[in-house]
Structures are given as structure tokens and as C-alpha cells.
Amino acid sequence: MINRRTLLAGVATCFAVPTLLRAETEPYVLGTLFPMTGLLAELGGVYTNAVALALDHITADGRLKRPIVLRTQDSQSTPQGGAVGMSKLVNVDRAICVLTGITGVIKAAEPIGTRAKVMMLNGGGVGPDLAGLSPYLWNVIPLANQELPTALGWMKAAGKKRVALIYLDDPLGNAMLKGLRELLPGIGGALVGEFSAAPSAQQFSAIVAKVRETNPDAVYVASYGTQQTQIFKQLRDNGITQQIITYSVGGTPSVATLPEADGLLFTSQAADWSKPDARTQRFVEGWRSKYKSDPTTYAQNYYNGALLFSEMIARLEPAGVPIDGERLRESIQNGEYELVGGKARFANNGVVGMPIQLNQVKNSKFQKVG
Amino acid sequence: MLLAQLAIAGLQTGMLYALTAAGFALIFGATRIFHVAHGATFVLAGYAFLESVGLGLHWTVATLVSLFVAIVFGLLLDVLVYRPIQRHDGSFFTVFVASFGVSIAAQNLLQFIFGGGFVSLSLPLTRASQVLPGLYIAPVLWVVLGVTVLVFGSITLFLERTNAGLGLRALAQNPELVRAYGLSSRKLSALAFGLGSALVVPGSILAAITTGLQPADSAHVMLISLAAAIVGGIGSLRGAALAGLLLGLVENLVVSVVDTQWSQAASFLVLFGFIIFRPSGLLGKASQS
Numbered sequence: 001m002i003n004r005r006t007l008l009a010g011v012a013t014c015f016a017v018p019t020l021l022r023a024e025t026e027p028y029v030l031g032t033l034f035p036m037t038g039l040l041a042e043l044g045g046v047y048t049n050a051v052a053l054a055l056d057h058i059t060a061d062g063r064l065k066r067p068i069v070l071r072t073q074d075s076q077s078t079p080q081g082g083a084v085g086m087s088k089l090v091n092v093d094r095a096i097c098v099l100t101g102i103t104g105v106i107k108a109a110e111p112i113g114t115r116a117k118v119m120m121l122n123g124g125g126v127g128p129d130l131a132g133l134s135p136y137l138w139n140v141i142p143l144a145n146q147e148l149p150t151a152l153g154w155m156k157a158a159g160k161k162r163v164a165l166i167y168l169d170d171p172l173g174n175a176m177l178k179g180l181r182e183l184l185p186g187i188g189g190a191l192v193g194e195f196s197a198a199p200s201a202q203q204f205s206a207i208v209a210k211v212r213e214t215n216p217d218a219v220y221v222a223s224y225g226t227q228q229t230q231i232f233k234q235l236r237d238n239g240i241t242q243q244i245i246t247y248s249v250g251g252t253p254s255v256a257t258l259p260e261a262d263g264l265l266f267t268s269q270a271a272d273w274s275k276p277d278a279r280t281q282r283f284v285e286g287w288r289s290k291y292k293s294d295p296t297t298y299a300q301n302y303y304n305g306a307l308l309f310s311e312m313i314a315r316l317e318p319a320g321v322p323i324d325g326e327r328l329r330e331s332i333q334n335g336e337y338e339l340v341g342g343k344a345r346f347a348n349n350g351v352v353g354m355p356i357q358l359n360q361v362k363n364s365k366f367q368k369v370g
Numbered sequence: 371m372l373l374a375q376l377a378i379a380g381l382q383t384g385m386l387y388a389l390t391a392a393g394f395a396l397i398f399g400a401t402r403i404f405h406v407a408h409g410a411t412f413v414l415a416g417y418a419f420l421e422s423v424g425l426g427l428h429w430t431v432a433t434l435v436s437l438f439v440a441i442v443f444g445l446l447l448d449v450l451v452y453r454p455i456q457r458h459d460g461s462f463f464t465v466f467v468a469s470f471g472v473s474i475a476a477q478n479l480l481q482f483i484f485g486g487g488f489v490s491l492s493l494p495l496t497r498a499s500q501v502l503p504g505l506y507i508a509p510v511l512w513v514v515l516g517v518t519v520l521v522f523g524s525i526t527l528f529l530e531r532t533n534a535g536l537g538l539r540a541l542a543q544n545p546e547l548v549r550a551y552g553l554s555s556r557k558l559s560a561l562a563f564g565l566g567s568a569l570v571v572p573g574s575i576l577a578a579i580t581t582g583l584q585p586a587d588s589a590h591v592m593l594i595s596l597a598a599a600i601v602g603g604i605g606s607l608r609g610a611a612l613a614g615l616l617l618g619l620v621e622n623l624v625v626s627v628v629d630t631q632w633s634q635a636a637s638f639l640v641l642f643g644f645i646i647f648r649p650s651g652l653l654g655k656a657s658q659s
Contacts, residue, residue: 037478038586041486169631196631202581202590205379206622207630212504213372226584229488233582239498239506254487 027069028323030309031095031118033085033109035102038077039199040225042254043124043298047101048072050123050299053286054306063314071095077225079108090116096324099305102224103127103172110134119328121308123301126248127172128179132349136325138332140308140344141301142354144172144222147247147267148179150356154265154370155218156187160243164193164216166207166231168223176222176247192216197223197231204231208238218243229254229261236260251296251359251366261361265369268297270355271341272368283340296366304339311337371504376622382511384618385518386580388611389573390591391598392521397444397566399605400542401559403452404462406469408595409588410476411567415440416574416583417480420489436571444567447472448560473588480585490582510580517572522611525569529607538562542605597641603651612652616640 032051034044051070058068071093073085082105089095090112098113100106101124113120114134121138122130128145130137155163165180167173173196180191193214195207211219219242221231228249235244243265250266273284273294283303287295295303312331316323336345344352358370394408418439422432451468460468495513498506529535540548541558548555577583597617602609617637624636644651 037481037486039584041481041584041586042488045486196629198631198634200590201631201634202587203379203383203621205383206376206625206633209372209375209379210625210630212375212506226488226582226586229490230582233490233492234580237496237498237508237580239500252487254489258488258490259492 027067028064028097028309028313029093029095030068030070030306031089031093031098032070032072033075033082033089033098033100033105034072035077035081035105035225036072036074038081039227040077040102042252043101043225044074044077046253046296046298047099047124047302049291050287050295050302051099051306053283053290053299054303054310056290057282057286058306058310064310065317068310068313075100075102075105075109077102077105079104082106082109083112085109086112090118097121097309097328099123099302099309101125101302103130104170106130106137107133107171110137113137117325117329119309119325119332121305123305124298125172128175129171131347131351134350136329138346138350138352140304140339140352141248141297142269142356143351144176144247145179146351146354147356148176148183150267150358150370151220151245151247151265152183152187152189154245154358155184155189158243160217161187161189162192162215162217163189163220164195164211164214164218165191165220165222166195166197166204166211167221168199168227169196170199172224173222176220180220197227199227201227202230204234205238207231208235208240211235211240212238216242218245220244221246224249228252229258232258232264233260248297250361251298253293253296256361256364256366262363264361266359266361267356268359269300269341270357271297271300275341279338280340294365300340304341304344307339308332308337308344371502373623373626374502375505376626377619378505378507378511380619380622381615382514382580382618383622384615385514386573386576386614387594387598387618388614389514389518389521389576390570391595391602391610391614392525392573392607393566393569394592394595395599395602395605395607395610396525396538396569397562398599399607400538400562400566401452402462402542404466404469405447405563405566406466406592407447407473407476407588408566408570409591410473411440411443412570412574412577412591413480413583413585413588414443414476415567415571416578416587417484417489417585419571419575420491420578420583421484423491433571433575436575437568440567440571440574441564443476444563445560448563453556453559473592477585477588484585486585488582488584489578491579493579496580510576514576517576518611521569521572522607525565525607528565534558534561538565597638601641601644601651603654606651606653609651609653616652 034047036044075082075085086109097119099121103125106125114136123140126144128143245265248268255261312328359366360369397405415436419432419436422435495510496508498508501507537558545555598610598613602613621633621637625633
């Protein structure tokens with residue numbers, strides 16, 4: 001005869017078994033929180049293409065027991081859009097990992113991801129204050145303070161001691177201002193002018209007039225998206241002939257095609273597309289074949305981000321543990337990963353260690369110059 | 371010399387703002403439709419020009435293509451969006467939301483077709499050279515000046531010396547009376563949209579070669595148009611021109627005394643000043659063109 005305890009156990013099993021089975025077969029949800037509209041939409045397109053290519057390769061490899069599904073949200077290039085998008089990804093889509101970018105967006109979305117214990121991988125934001133922001137935020141891109149020493153090394157070697165800065169008044173721009181103020185005296189240089197621009201500004205003739213007044217040897221630009229490209233154009237159009245230099249955002253496709261950007265110098269993580277290792281070649285050839293162009297370092301970062309996610313899962317699956325943001329965090333903290341560009345190891349503050357190189361825009365192409 | 375340089379830059383920016391706002395001022399003045407999609411017309415016209423030049427067409431032909439695209443877009447909006455809403459006694463707010471929706475759809479369509487990146491045309495025309503020690507002027511300044519005088523001169527003559535122009539002004543002041551006199555308010559409304567949309571083309575082309583364009587620019591264009599329309603006096607074309615000039619000059623000259631990031635804020639301070647102390651604008655209702 002079935003007693004009450006057996007009956008209750010049976011009912012509980014009926015409810016639990018499908019849930020457990022579902023958990024065993026449910027795909028891994030990877031979210032993307034990219035700027036698909038707004039002033040940085042161009043970057044969102046590059047990021048998305050890179051993730052799509054990585055997922056093609058991950059699927060073709062068939063190493064994971066369960067598939068990865070992609071859920072996307074548009075950050076609209078704004079902190080507000082970032083917060084809303086992250087909220088949807090963690091609460092509705094139940095993403096266990098979110099690929100994101102843009103310093104201001106990350107800073108707005110991060111508390112939501114941290115509260116839900118979701119791993120966040122940044123491949124585009126370079127604000128130095130992203131380091132150590134959250135135990136769940138990991139940067140697969142070197143931050144701007146890691147790039148500045150390379151730029152300053154070039155300034156020292158080229159004798160460019162008087163530097164004028166045009167910066168966006170946001171966390172990234174202010175971090176660059178702080179970095180240049182601190183580091184320039186170390187090479188015997190000086191910041192001869194600091195000119196901030198509002199995020200929505202499109203006319204820079206007044207700023208250029210003030211830059212000219214300072215008679216700099218070089219002009220450092222710390223902005224991004226369309227605004228940055230507009231600054232390059234208006235600097236040249238308004239008679240500034242001095243060297244223009246910027247950080248990794250100089251590697252945006254529309255910068256390469258802008259005639260006024262010819263000669264622009266920018267720093268980025270080391271990226272050698274001719275590197276013979278199989279991983280780099282698969283990425284570069286895959287990109288060229290799928291998108292009919294050369295990849296950029298942003299593409300490399302987001303390809304690496306998706307690859308890192310699958311690699312972490314591949315290492316966790318044999319242990320049979322539930323895979324969530326917490327497990328992923330432990331995995332990235334303690335491991336070394338083979339990515340495009342070389343082995344990546346992350347510091348405890350979530351920053352990847354990678355060599356930095358100096359690039360130049362020449363004849364609509366990016367080339368390494370140091 | 372810095373002040374002279376800032377004044378020159380302000381003059382050029384101001385004239386571009388005036389050209390940007392002219393179409394919106396004309397359409398709003400004549401039809402009282404809050405045409406938010408004016409920004410989308412501006413961006414569409416700019417892309418049409420750049421793409422036509424990219425296809426190898428001469429700039430004059432590209433300008434005609436741009437004019438065609440702007441006028442057709444404006445007329446289609448009038449016929450397919452605004453008129454059906456107004457036929458069903460749609461409120462001002464309904465029309466506004468519909469226009470806003472069209473603007474977003476157009477922006478996304480442009481992004482889908484051309485990508486979200488920055489587009490521009492690099493010409494020697496925009497390259498400044500030193501004319502006096504410390505004073506740089508690009509040839510495009512004279513082009514902007516000439517185009518602004520031509521556009522505002524022609525449109526003022528049209529509004530004051532032709533029957534259609536008088537009809538448009540009458541439509542702005544008393545649509546009922548226009549109908550009582552046997553004029554078609556529907557035809558006059560179409561004329562306002564066609565002409566207003568055509569008016570964005572010079573500003574759009576000049577913006578494309580000086581600052582560049584991207585699909586998300588429509589909101590910025592609307593902001594300028596609205597500010598110039600309010601400061602100039604709602605419905606006044608001459609007011610919008612003067613206000614555009616004033617905003618451009620303030621935006622540039624103010625950086626001689628405050629930090630550069632406050633330049634845009636200063637021009638909007640002017641806007642708030644007008645809203646509070648002179649709501650009728652520079653050339654308010656009594657002196658509408």
C-alpha cells in the first residue's frame with residue numbers, strides 16, 4: 001500500500017525529473033550587450049561579427065556537450081541602455097555570461113550583472129577604472145593605462161614634448177587626462193592644453209582654434225565612435241598639421257577610410273595576423289573569408305571573449321558541476337587560456353596582460369610601426 | 371586673433387544651423403505639424419548625396435538626387451502619415467509620435483543599408499589655410515555664406531511675392547479662411563512639405579562635407595532645428611535664420627571664457643533665456659515672415 005510519504009516523494013520526483021533533465025539539455029546562454037544603434041553602432045557591428053565567427057568555430061569543433069545560444073541586447077551606446085539591456089539578459093534570458101563593451105555602458109550595467117552573479121567579459125571598454133570593478137567583470141582588452149606607456153615611449157623617442165589633449169568628458173576621457181597629467185612629466189613633457197568635449201558635440205572648430213593656440217608637438221585624442229572620427233577630420237580641415245595620436249579605438253574601420261586620418265598613430269594590444277599559430281590563422285582566415293576584410297583588434301577581442309567562454313565550459317563540463325557565473329569566475333581566475341594573439345592570463349583585478357604595439361593609419365590600412 | 375578665429379568658426383556653424391532649421395521652421399510654421407522626421411529627411415538627403423557621388427555622379431547630379439529623395443520623403447510623409455491621422459482628428463501628440471516613429475524607422479533602415487559608421491566626403495574645399503597670422507579660413511566658408519544668402523533670399527521672395535507663398539503664409543495664420551477663399555489647404559500643405567524638405571538639402575550636403583554624417587544624426591538635427599525655431603520665433607523663417615546664426619556664434623565664442631565642453635550648454639542657455647524672458651522669440655508672431 002502506498003503511504004503518504006511515498007506519494008509525496010513520487011509527486012516531488014515527477015516535478016524534479018523534468019527540471020533536472022531540462023538542466024542537462026538546456027543550452028548555455030551567452031548574452032551580448034553591444035551598441036547596435038546610436039553613435040557607436042559601427043563598433044557594435046564589428047563586435048557582433050566577431051562573436052558570430054567564434055560561434056561558427058565553436059559549433060564546428062563540437063567540444064561542448066550542450067550548445068551555446070546567443071541572446072542579444074542593444075545598449076544604444078548609452079549607460080541607460082546598458083542597464084536596461086543587462087537587466088533583460090540576466091533576468092529574462094538567464095544568460096550566464098555577457099559580452100559587453102564601452103566604459104560608460106559597462107559601469108552602468110555592471111551592478112546588475114554582479115548582483116545576479118553573471119560573468120561579464122569586456123572586449124571594448126578601456127577605462128582604467130574597469131580594473132577591479134567587480135569580481136565578475138573580466139577584461140580581454142588591455143585598459144588605457146596599459147596603452148599609455150607605449151604612446152609616451154613614442155613621444156619621448158620622437159621628441160614630442162608638448163602635448164594637447166582633446167577628451168570626451170566621461171570616465172574614459174577623464175582617466176586619460178589623469179594618466180597624461182601624471183606620466184608626461186616623466187618623459188620631460190607637458191600637457192600644454194586640456195580640451196574636453198560634451199558627448200553630443202559634433203562641431204569642434206572652436207576646440208581646434210584653442211588647440212592651435214597652445215602650439216603643441218602632438219595632439220592626443222581620447223574620444224570614441226563617430227565623435228572621434230569627426231575630431232580627426234576637423235583637426236586636419238582646420239589646419240592642424242601636428243601628429244595626432246590616440247588609443248586602441250583608432251583601429252575602427254571608418255578611421256582607416258578617412259583620408260584625414262592618414263598618418264594617425266594609435267596604440268593597441270599586439271596583433272600579428274601573420275602569426276603562424278593555428279588559432280590566429282583560423283581567426284584571420286575565417287574573418288577574411290566571411291567578411292571580406294582584415295580583422296581589427298576589436299574583432300580579435302570579442303572572438304577571444306566567445307572562445308574563452310566555450311573554453312571555460314569545456315574545462316568545467318567533465319567535473320559535472322552546474323555551470324554558472326560563479327563557476328566561470330573561478331575558472332578564469334585560476335586558469336591560463338590559449339587565445340588569438342597568445343596565452344592570456346588574468347590578474348586578480350580582472351585585467352588581461354598583453355603586450356602593446358604602436359600602429360599607424362597608412363593608405364587606408366592599419367600597419368604596425370612599433 | 372583667437373576671438374576672430376572663434377567668430378569665423380561661429381559664423382560658419384551658425385549658417386549651417388540656420389540652413390538646418392529653415393525647413394523645419396517653414397513646415398511647422400505653415401502646417402503646425404511637429405515634423406520630428408525632419409531630422410531623418412536631413413540624414414537621408416545627405417546619404418543620397420554621398421552615395422551618388424560615391425557612384426561617380428557629378429556633384430550637381432548628386433545634389434538633384436538628394437533633392438529628389440528629400441522632397442519625395444517629405445511628400446510621402448504628408449500623404450501617408452500625417453493626412454490619414456489628421457483625417458481622423460488625430461491630436462498634436464499622435465502626429466508627433468507618428469513622426470518620431472518614422473524618424474526611428476528611417477534611421478534603422480539607413481543603418482541596415484549603409485552601416486552605422488561615419489560617412490563624409492573629403493574635399494580641398496574644407497581644408498583651411500592661413501589668411502592672417504593665426505587666422506585660418508577654409509574656402510567652404512564662402513560657399514556656406516553664398517548658399518545661405520541664396521536660400522534665404524529666394525525663400526523670402528517666394529513667400530512674399532508669389533501667390534503660393536502668400537497662400538502658405540495664410541495657411542499658417544488662418545486655415546479656415548484659406549478654405550473659405552477656395553484655396554486647397556491640402557495642396558498648400560503638400561507644398562510646405564515639399565519646399566521644407568527641399569530646404570534641408572543645402573545644409574545636409576554642407577554638413578556631410580564639413581562634419582560628416584551618420585544615421586543617428588537625426589536627433590541632433592532636430593535639436594538644432596527646434597532650438598533655432600524657438601529662439602527665432604515659432605513659424606518665422608527669418609527668425610530661424612537669425613537664431614541659427616546666434617546659436618552658432620554663442621557656441622563658439624563662449625569657449626574664449628569657459629571650458630570647451632560648455633559650448634553646447636551655452637547655446638541651450640540662450641534657448642532657456644528666450645523661453646523664459648522672450649517666449650515669442652527673436653522675430654515673434656507680430657513679425658512673422
